[in-house]
Amino acid sequence: MALLRTALRAALPPTLPIAASFLFFGGSYGLLMHAKGFPIVYPLAMGYVIFAGSMEFVTVNLLLSAFDPWAAFLLAIMVNARHLFYGLSMLDKFRGLGWRKPYLIFTMIDETFAIDSSVHIPASVDRGWFMMFISVLCRSYWFGGIAVGWLAGGVLPFDTKGIEFVLAALFLSILLEQWDDDQNRKEGDVSAPRPHPVVANLVDSARPHAPALVGLSASAICLALFGPDRFMIPTMALMLAAFLILRTRLENADDTNGARKGKEQ
């Protein structure tokens, strides 16, 4: 029990911004389903078996158009293709967690991934249960939001205009946190040779941030080229290409780190 309690206590604070976000987005989704005449069991069941916010909104449209399950299946894969990358990044973190592993995969979304991959879990906290609670809490917020939105059925007590920015704020804060992490890793790297001070400093300071910079610039370029509704897939293709081209440069830095860690152990 103490094990579960410490894990829950560690998992709660990082999910609080998500609670605000999911109450709003789940609420809007519940409101929408209510307005379209669906019984409450529909949004809740969809939340349970799909649990991917943007795809649930898209499914409302699918349910109101002609019956075409194959197109729905393909659309779901494209909209959620980013999960493939999340999975690749979490192969190690989910390793050896037994029956909890399929549940963590089943419940993996942007937000749980962002927390599970970025939060430093203290040694005293069980990693598996920490991530389980992140998933369970996020799902509860989502179901809560849907229920509140559906029941509110159009009446809101205060002006929530602009609250959708909480999503951008959350992702930006995660980016800033990861940016600092990169910096710390680089500053710990004292043995790296620096032959040409000015040029080397510039390259050196950019290198630890290369993944974030590639992600930001690939997205910005594809957004400008393909527009807001069609830029996700090209962005992921461009990111993959960029990382494969930059591989020797980025992996070399990593290898020296790995070698040093190996010696310390």
Added chain:
Amino acid sequence: MTMTTWQAVVTIAAVSLGTMLTRFLPFTLFPDSRRPPRTVTYLGKVLPHAMTGLLVVYALKDVSPLSGFHGAPEAIAVLVIVLLHRWHHSMLVSVAGGTIVYMMLVQLVFV
């Protein structure tokens, strides 16, 4: 509703299957017992931070710099979040502060 209940259930199941495929495929290809190739490990290391970059752009994708307020409320709120992060290094403070500033801007200033 234009579909029968049965058609709606099949549609939701299809969406669920497609979504679950994207979640389970990497773990099915590389189970615990099988070490993924080096390229995959490398991508798993660099992709998370890049995906955060994509999500930031995704969350701001409908901001249009050419019309309306030219993205001014978003730009101000982003700046506030960066400053709050520098000052306090707490995700909760940055997210709450940035969102409140944004809500005030779109409700009171840029109306």
